[in-house]
Amino acid sequence: MGEADRDRGRALVIDDNPAVRQLVCEFLRIFGFDAQAAASGPEGLVWWERESFTLVVSDLSMPEMSGWEVIETVRRLSSDIPVILMSGSASGLDAQRACDSRIALLSKPFRLEDLRAAVIAATEAIAPPSREAPAATEASRCAESLGGTLDRAQTASHTLRQAGTWLATICEAMQTVLDEQQACREQLAVMQEEHRVLRGAHAALAGTHESMARTIGSLQAERDGTRRLLSEMRSVLDAHLQRLGR
Numbered sequence: 001m002g003e004a005d006r007d008r009g010r011a012l013v014i015d016d017n018p019a020v021r022q023l024v025c026e027f028l029r030i031f032g033f034d035a036q037a038a039a040s041g042p043e044g045l046v047w048w049e050r051e052s053f054t055l056v057v058s059d060l061s062m063p064e065m066s067g068w069e070v071i072e073t074v075r076r077l078s079s080d081i082p083v084i085l086m087s088g089s090a091s092g093l094d095a096q097r098a099c100d101s102r103i104a105l106l107s108k109p110f111r112l113e114d115l116r117a118a119v120i121a122a123t124e125a126i127a128p129p130s131r132e133a134p135a136a137t138e139a140s141r142c143a144e145s146l147g148g149t150l151d152r153a154q155t156a157s158h159t160l161r162q163a164g165t166w167l168a169t170i171c172e173a174m175q176t177v178l179d180e181q182q183a184c185r186e187q188l189a190v191m192q193e194e195h196r197v198l199r200g201a202h203a204a205l206a207g208t209h210e211s212m213a214r215t216i217g218s219l220q221a222e223r224d225g226t227r228r229l230l231s232e233m234r235s236v237l238d239a240h241l242q243r244l245g246r
Contacts, residue, residue: 011025011035011057017059028055041064041065055083
């Protein structure tokens with residue numbers, strides 16, 4: 001039976017970094033664990049009291065509760081539970097204290113095989129002396145059977161990184177298109193406002209033109225009236241001059 005096919009029970013993963021939590025859970029599922037993630041020490045202890053676990057993986061430095069505090073609480077409730085303590089700082093990993101407490105240490109960043117070795121170390125740390133040889137044999141068989149799985153996982157990891165790069169490029173291009181669309185929408189809004197202003201100006205000009213047309217019509221009517229009056233006055237004047245000439 002392969003390492004990835006074995007049912008190793010449930011593993012509790014406690015880390016305040018969501019990316020690390022997800023990575024550890026995915027790796028442990030490759031090893032046959034059913035992983036449960038917790039974002040803090042208090043949340044992890046809630047899960048610990050609620051369900052049964054066969055492995056605990058905890059980060060060392062967390063805001064509310066340190067990894068050592070989590071492990072001490074867990075060990076008071078179950079002294080034989082395998083424990084892995086992770087840390088991104090080598091200075092925070094007390095090797096002697098971990099050895100005395102039968103805790104496997106795991107430095108960040110880590111690879112799949114590093115976590116596998118830590119799982120084996122944690123399991124061997126709590127195993128009784130009479131079972132050390134079988135445990136070592138089982139660990140050897142597990143290491144051999146995991147070779148193909150490890151290679152496939154590394155290949156998949158490389159493919160995922162390439163896909164992530166392509167995805168980032170696509171997202172950047174999409175963001176550029178969205179920015180251009182936003183700029184076009186803003187420009188269209190400006191043009192619509194200008195069009196509204198122009199329509200108002202056009203309506204005002206049309207009203208002015210109509211008013212001017214009426215004024216011109218009135219002036220033309222007055223001019224025609226004046227011309228008729230002048231014509232009549234000229235006729236009267238001519239008639240008067242004719243009478244005077246006689």
